[in-house]
Amino acid sequence: MFVARSIAADHKDLIHDVSYDFHGRRMATCSSDQSVKVWDKSESGEWLCTASWKTHSGSVWRVTWAHPEFGQVLASCSFDRTAAVWEEIVGESNDKQRGLSHWIKRTTLVDSRTSVTDVKFAPKHMGLMLTTCSADGVVRIYEAPDVMNLSQWSLQHEISCKLSCSCISWNPSSSRAHPSMFAVGSDDSNVASGGKVQIYEYNENTRKYGKVETLMTVTDAVHDIAFAPNLGRSFHVLAIATKDVRIFKLAPMRKESSSTGPSKFEVQIVAQFDNHNSQVWRVSWNITSTLLASSGDDGCVRLWKANYMDNWKCTGILRGDGSPLSASSGQPISTTVGSSLLSQNALNGISAGRYFFPPLDAPRAGSRFGHLLPPSSLIEHCDAELVSQPQQQQSLPHRHSSRALLSLAEAEEQ
């Protein structure tokens, strides 16, 4: 893994969320500076900010994209107790030339009396539906009946979860065998208040969402929750960020054909990792759910992968190395990040590196690899030679080019 490029986000405060659009060509960021920015990937692969606007009167916690079937639509939620829906307007031609886009607010959802902690669009097969959850323990499901008129949203469901809600996730399965389902997590830290993950399912008869399951084993505060893509399986997989990373399997139990009651599930924990040492704040699946990423109090992002036996293992760790910034906006930096590899592998008692070629020996006459040495760009380990040199030297040339952006990190270093 390597850092392909760094982007100066230019938010005036902490970034809370970064969200890709469905095709991975656009990105939205939100921050405590109360703004949302939209970034577009240029043909050369650079990320350019095409819109930046104040969205809320408090920290913006989350930003999320609607499916492109509904156009270019964003939703954001904030500490200011509201969620908002934004739509991009195809602007005047001179705006396009300047690489700018216009986003206008279609609606503000003001039903919550407390901070809105998460906002998610429902799976597209349900239509254009937006879900929020808030610190007062209420999940709200809104619907835009006319996808061409996003200023009209009706509150369809209001579900009280009794506990302060921190996160929500829809089950993406579009199978007819699975009723619409979402999970909500609570960051209530009182162990005595019971299970912190609740599963709700839509009941065709009552036309309401009803609680079908509470994960009683999860009693600590839950910060994030994510259903995996279904892959055509009969069961569902749910990842939870609490004091550790947990992965649950929810297998619907066979219902009697006459029964119209709520589904029952066989709940099974398939993995539990405390590698983050303390609180885990985010969990997220990749497209095919072969990888789960988590972020925790240890300051690392860890990647998890399962084999066919449901044996989950850590396959990657991303961590800040504390070195100063070394590139300006959008510029690709060629720093490879293989240098920590050796020590990490040694730490795990693994002798085999990931790469073929020995890092330290210079090719010598008669060396087994004298004739096999690859172009240096292809071997990350060659960087090991640079390890002995002070980090500063590497970054100096860049730092001169982007001094203005670096004040913070430099100050830290001095």
Next chain:
Amino acid sequence: MNGRICLNLFKLNFTVFDIFLIWLLKLRVESSNIPALRRGKHMGFAWGQGNIFVYETLFKATGATGSGSPFIHEVRKDEDIYSPILRKLFNESHHIFVGLQTIREDLPKTAHPLIRSVLLQVSILLAIELIWNLCEVLFIDAAPAGSLLLHLLDWVRLHKADVDEKARDVLQSDSPAEHRDYWDVVVSYVLQGRLDEARQMLGKKATLTPAANNIFKMMDNLLSKMPFYNPGGTQTLTEFDVKWRHWHEEVDRCLQDNSFASNQHLEVLCKILLGDEDTLLEHKDLLGTWYHFLVSRLLFCHPTVKPTELHYYAQSCMTMFLDSRSAPEPLDSILLAAFEFDIHQVIKDCSIALNNWWFVAHLTDLLDHCKLLQSHNLHFGSNLREFLLLEYASGLFTHHSLWQLAVDYFDHCLEFGRVYLELQIERVPLDTERKALKVLRICEQRQMSEQVRSICKIMAMRALRNNRLGSALSWSIRAKDAAFATLISERFLQDYCAKGTFSDLDLIDNLGPAMLLSDRLTFLGKYREFHKLYGEKRFKEAAKLLLSLMTAKIAPRSFWMTLLTDALPLLEQKEVIFSADQTYELMFCLEELTSSLNTPSSDSDKSMQVQISSFPASETFM
């Protein structure tokens, strides 16, 4: 026959298999430091396609503010797929892969000349090629005793080509026999069993030193007589063995009676021919690698080595060749595992040592087609082959053009291939209509109706947002999205009301049966047909159609007034176009409209009255 030896060699039980995969995953732990993110700060992230975005943040529930790093870093995994040379490799191997899937019968014995030729172009891939070729020799060709050594010799010659370069230098010099590399070349030739070339080289020296002519002749004689097994010939392996032993004894006699004592170089050659280990090891620099040493040693000591015995020699040669200080490197372990016929170890070690899944995926696929892998139900892939192919293809999907190759790989993964393809293909950015059509075709060929619908819907929405009504309409027709087609038809009609003309006539004129997708679309198509008839002065037909649009309730009520207005010029024509019955019906429609518009609001009523009173049809009729 193919692979039977191997099958017998490793009757794997599945627990070994399990451990292997766990291992495979465990060992691939990579740790990456992100420059400029401070230690101890929280790191937020977002998944992209083939990459992850990370940024510094603080996860706290309260209204957190603070000074964070304002940078977002894009972290990518396989940079390999962006190398143009490797892209070529991916493309070539894709052809071979697809070809291989259709071969049901006997396996392609030397299936991969193409892969070999591409591999040659890339230096980093030399190691891969080395492994690949050895696997071909051992697993796929599964050469029996006798031919096995010949294959191994070919393998070593292929990968130790620097002899030829040196030989060229020597031969091109003014006096080759005096060249400082002269003897190195001779010895190297002998070590690789290239005895004819060695003899030619020796000939150069012999002519220069007539005094020593005798012993050169003697060496030439020994070299020329060395027997090589001929797999195609009539000679049995035992006969060959006897012949070889005779020759070996003869060489030994020459050494014992000090025939070559006068020329140390020839004496060394003689010892090499006898397979003397010490002498061989003195030429480490010429051998270069332990596996060259292994093959040379087999050539001169055990030319009839059996596959089952290989691992013993391999192990001992590696130990002898490598200093006790230097530990074997990944490449050594992989080759050793291959010599031990431990396919799974080879695959495992390769997954660890190599940077992407290309090699293991293709090797495993080939081995699977050789029936060398037992299938085993994997949860994330029906077997090892599928597991690896899915990983490889998913990697390809992150690339802006290589994703098309991945489609075929997914097609040949029976269990999860389709679901993976569905998930990945709908995320391919639809930058242009052309690309959208390409993606669409792939989905249509595979009856992925939901993806087809979604792509068309996305394109329709995008076109509508950009006010390209024609494109939006044709995409929504393709998506069979009635609601959206209605909406766009409305837009067309609104546009007509505003401008008095239609855009995208081509499309609307040629709707055909697609017109039936929605009522409004039907109306749009029919209404345009009316205009066409009118334009062609086919007034009778036009009038009939216009009327039927109202009487058959095809036209929305809101549009009736426009239709009635359209009837005016027809009524004003000199000749009678509407028959009495038709005019009556027209009146009836008008009445129906006015009565339905009889809303409480008198204002709107009045305006209707005004319009009606100015309606000349009534006058004409009266």
